Amino acid sequence: xxxxxxxxxxxxxxxxxxxxxxxxxxxxxxxxxxxxxxxxxxxxxxxxxxxxxxxxxxxxxxxxxxxxxxxxxxxxxxxxxxxxxxxxxxxxxxxxxxxxxxxxxxxxxx
Amino acid sequence: xxxxxxxxxxxxxxxxxxxxxxxxxxxxxxxxxxxxxxxxxxxxxxxxxxxxxxxxxxxxxxxxxxxxxxxxxxxxxxxxxxxxxxxxxxxxxxxxxxxxxxxxxxxxxxxxxx
Numbered sequence: 001x002x003x004x005x006x007x008x009x010x011x012x013x014x015x016x017x018x019x020x021x022x023x024x025x026x027x028x029x030x031x032x033x034x035x036x037x038x039x040x041x042x043x044x045x046x047x048x049x050x051x052x053x054x055x056x057x058x059x060x061x062x063x064x065x066x067x068x069x070x071x072x073x074x075x076x077x078x079x080x081x082x083x084x085x086x087x088x089x090x091x092x093x094x095x096x097x098x099x100x101x102x103x104x105x106x107x108x109x110x
Numbered sequence: 111x112x113x114x115x116x117x118x119x120x121x122x123x124x125x126x127x128x129x130x131x132x133x134x135x136x137x138x139x140x141x142x143x144x145x146x147x148x149x150x151x152x153x154x155x156x157x158x159x160x161x162x163x164x165x166x167x168x169x170x171x172x173x174x175x176x177x178x179x180x181x182x183x184x185x186x187x188x189x190x191x192x193x194x195x196x197x198x199x200x201x202x203x204x205x206x207x208x209x210x211x212x213x214x215x216x217x218x219x220x221x222x223x224x
Contacts, residue, residue, distance in 0.1 A: 033213075096143070096165060100153050102152055
């Protein structure tokens with residue numbers, strides 16, 4: 001059974017601090033996606049990682065992919081309140097079916 | 111460029127009833143995928159439609175069915191509703207031929223089954 005696990009499930013961090021969210025998956029996938037979801041809202045695409053070693057940055061967020069380790073990270077730099085949301089990773093091992101992770105609920109405290 | 115739209119926004123149904131949810135894909139996209147997101151969980155893939163045919167299905171029973179129309183819009187139909195069908199239903203559109211296969215999600219339909 002394919003598993004996509006995120007770590008931690010809940011994260012409370014102070015403004016200005018750095019932290020990393022981890023996404024481990026149990027099968028091969030050459031693509032990985034990161035999404036953000038605000039409470040009661042839909043999913044917003046953050047990053048699409050298409051190859052081993054891919055690194056992408058947007059503002060205070062940076063995502064990376066290690067397909068050999070089946071691991072992706074989402075690094076948060078100098079967190080601000082606006083980053084409070086739930087973050088999901090998703091893999092597509094075959095065809096077109098997206099498998100989403102368990103989600104990481106991030107709360108940034110002033 | 112028009113984004114992905116879904117209707118209705120909210121819906122309350124009774125157990126055993128049937129429901130139809132609608133999705134209009136983003137301009138230029140030819141593929142629609144449907145997801146079920148229960149409270150506190152990640153989205154679960156229901157199925158995908160490409161060129162008006164089902165192109166992949168997740169672990170959902172046959173009472174979940176769908177359609178895609180020539181304009182690439184789509185419907186999700188659920189028969190014999192159960193309490194566990196209460197969830198946020200998301201559709202996502204994409205262009206099948208693009209390698210990144212990035213999906214753009216609609217705002218969702220919140221279904222409550224009582």
